[in-house]
Amino acid sequence: MAPFNSRPQRRPYVVAHTAVALDGATTGFAPDTERFYALAATWREDITLAGADTILAQEKALASAPRPGPAADGPLLAVVDARRRIRQWDALREVGHWSGVIALYAESTPARPPGSSVPELVTGTDRVDLAEAIDTLGRNEGAEVVRVDSGGSLTGALLSAGLLDEVSLLVHPCLAGATGGHQWYGSASHSAHTLELIANETFDDGLVWLRYRVA
Numbered sequence: 001m002a003p004f005n006s007r008p009q010r011r012p013y014v015v016a017h018t019a020v021a022l023d024g025a026t027t028g029f030a031p032d033t034e035r036f037y038a039l040a041a042t043w044r045e046d047i048t049l050a051g052a053d054t055i056l057a058q059e060k061a062l063a064s065a066p067r068p069g070p071a072a073d074g075p076l077l078a079v080v081d082a083r084r085r086i087r088q089w090d091a092l093r094e095v096g097h098w099s100g101v102i103a104l105y106a107e108s109t110p111a112r113p114p115g116s117s118v119p120e121l122v123t124g125t126d127r128v129d130l131a132e133a134i135d136t137l138g139r140n141e142g143a144e145v146v147r148v149d150s151g152g153s154l155t156g157a158l159l160s161a162g163l164l165d166e167v168s169l170l171v172h173p174c175l176a177g178a179t180g181g182h183q184w185y186g187s188a189s190h191s192a193h194t195l196e197l198i199a200n201e202t203f204d205d206g207l208v209w210l211r212y213r214v215a
């Protein structure tokens with residue numbers, strides 16, 4: 001009989017919640033952020049998993065944002081950052097959304113400055129091993145739910161690797177067209193997965209919320 005502590009642990013439930021235009025773009029239009037974050041609270045995630053580019057896009061706003069300090073009951077922010085491009089860890093920790101931060105690095109990640117106090121998890125060689133990172137976060141942090149914050153690149157990588165359980169799209173009644181350079185599915189293959197509709201809701205302002213289970 002296997003010893004009690006060697007039981008396989010269930011991987012956390014992973015959901016990517018994204019604001020999109022009708023053409024699937026995640027940029028190049030003005031999302032309803034109030035509605036977006038209100039709906040994001042649905043999952044009460046233990047970990048917010050963000051791509052480095054998503055965080056870098058908020059750098060300017062973050063620099064001048066109030067810093068009330070870590071949110072004791074908030075999720076942990078984990079940022080995929082194999083190239084170590086993120087610098088504003090203190091601001092992220094103190095902006096009041098998250099209880100703490102953790103950098104997800106790879107073996108190839110440039111050396112950290114001496115005395116760096118940023119908690120880190122190293123997986124993968126050239127890039128972060130997303131499966132191992134999620135498994136380890138689930139085990140080490142006791143995380144059951146991970147919400148992905150991505151403009152498409154990270155979501156696509158997770159989708160391709162079979163690591164997404166749910167896709168949530170808040171569809172805006174507009175087209176981003178040429179101004180939207182990112183699609184919510186990144187470079188994921190069009191035929192790799194079946195998406196099963198599990199919920200939908202229409203709001204007065206023309207927004208439609210679609211939730212799909214990834215089969």
Ligand SMILES: NC(=O)c1ccc[n+]([C@@H]2O[C@H](COP(=O)([O-])OP(=O)(O)OC[C@H]3O[C@@H](n4cnc5c(N)ncnc54)[C@H](OP(=O)(O)O)[C@@H]3O)[C@@H](O)[C@H]2O)c1
Pocket residue numbers: 017018019020025026027031050051052053054055057080081082083084126127128129130149150151152153154155157182186
């Ligand atoms: N509409 C929305 O809901 C929404 C949400 C978030 C962001 N955005 C917007 O989207 C833009 C950023 O999105 P993005 O698509 O450029 O980037 P992203 O989703 O932030 O993802 C980039 C990150 O994914 C990692 N990654 C990609 N493929 C990987 C793989 N196969 N294995 C391991 N790691 C992988 C990259 O790793 P490396 O570090 O190795 O490069 C990088 O850290 C910004 O303009 C932001 O404002 C929109």
